Amino acid sequence: MDAFAFVYPHLEQWLIEPLSRQFVGLFNLNGRLGIAFLLISYGVAYGLFRWRRQRGLTDARSFGQFIGGRRVHLHRSALLDYRYYFVRALLKVALVLPIVQLVDPHILRSGDYLAFFDNLWGARPRLGENLALALLYGLGVFLLKDFIHYWLHRAFHSRWLWAFHKVHHSAPVLVPATASRVHFVEKIVEKLAVTAALGLYAGAFWYACGGEVGRYTLFGVTYLVFIFNGLAANLRHSHVWLSFGPWLEHVLNSPAQHQIHHSDAPRHFNKNFAVNLSLWDWLFGTLYVTSATPEPLRFGTGEQDHPRYLTIYSLIVTPFVDTWRRFARGKRLPGYPQPPRA
Secondary structure, three states: OHHHHHHHHHHHHHHHHHHHHHHHHHHOOOOOOOHHHHHHHHHHHHHHHHHHHHOOOOOOOOHHHHOOHHHHHOOHHHHHHHHHHHHHHHHHHHHHHHHHHHHHHHOOOHHHHHHHHHHHHOOOOOOOOOHHHHHHHHHHHHHHHHHHHHHHHHHOOOOOOHHHHHHHHOOOOOOHHHHHOOOHHHHHHHHHHHHHHHHHHHHHHHHHHOOOOOOOEEOOEEHHHHHHHOOOHHHHHOOOOOOOHHHHOOOEOOHHHHHHHOEOOHHHOOOOOOOOEOHHHHHOOOOOOOOOOOOOOOEOOOHHHHHHHOOHHHHHHHHHHHHHHHHHHOOOOOOOOOOOOO
16 A cells, blocks of 8 residues: 555656646647647548549549548558657656756746846836737747747758657658657757747847737637647648648648658758748748649658657657767768758
């Protein structure tokens, strides 16, 4: 009984609670993989299937076949993604949060910047809470985070960080859960970078407004995140080709554009790094626009690499092994036919 009393709190903290939160996350709107956003995405896919079938533009006999069927959704890689979605919750508690908390005290926050600006230029009169300010503040947060994610994505395609991001690209089939196939090192860097940048932005914005301003939210989620997650975002990691057309794709990142990013064809390398706004790709020379006609694609990092990423263990450990070999021997990482240009 004493042993149980000692073990259970730790078991609850390190295993039960993280897995429970990850499961409950499927039923709320705080993440793209919520059931509501999945239904919206596959609703769009069904409409696209009907439209293409009526015009003879698809060979798929059923909607299930159109979205990949068992060949995709029960593929060994997809089954690994489903498991890894829950393992990520354990990695977050065991590794991501402890490491972030070690660095976090050394990162300046919004309050620090607000106090600095107050001391430097004096306090400003408070404008008060209003919808316009909340919308503007939320827009700035969204644009800044999207901009940071673009550059972090490019950075992880560089030769020194590619081994960790390669975990995400190693999937030979794409399902919505593939979005969660991200190495914990990448999540740590992303968390710290976003925290540092948003602290400066929030501090400067709040100083201009004379005090703290809240973000406008819909159902507890920042409104632009909610809107973009509702725009069939889960189809980015799928085999459903949905192009927004060359004009709109200069601004908004379509599912087809992200599928291009996952292609193992050399002509698609280092294209479409953006998460939501392909505007960044357009501005910085990495844009690849698509058309309504699907391009033949093969996902992954090359056939010779598939056996190296078939287990939870390999997704976590292989990047460290490859990075060590690179530093120790100076060899190019396997599975990337040419040095990344980013």
